[in-house]
Amino acid sequence: MRKDLMDILVCPACKGQLTLTIENEINNEVETGAMNCVQCEVDYPISDSIPNLISPVKVT
Numbered sequence: 001m002r003k004d005l006m007d008i009l010v011c012p013a014c015k016g017q018l019t020l021t022i023e024n025e026i027n028n029e030v031e032t033g034a035m036n037c038v039q040c041e042v043d044y045p046i047s048d049s050i051p052n053l054i055s056p057v058k059v060t
């Protein structure tokens with residue numbers, strides 16, 4: 001996904017701001033990584049350049 005998507009994406013649960021963590025980046029696009037919501041304490045994984053906002057992973 002393009003990094004500027006972060007400007008419009010919000011946490012689907014609390015509508016809060018998400019923090020991007022990049023694991024792998026190709027051509028200015030995030031290939032793998034995660035978007036973290038501090039309020040919900042969850043990570044939304046990004047894999048194959050697609051952000052997954054459906055199944056958040058609880059941060060412990």
Ligand SMILES: [Zn+2]
Nearest residue numbers: 011014037040
């Ligand atoms: Zn949230």
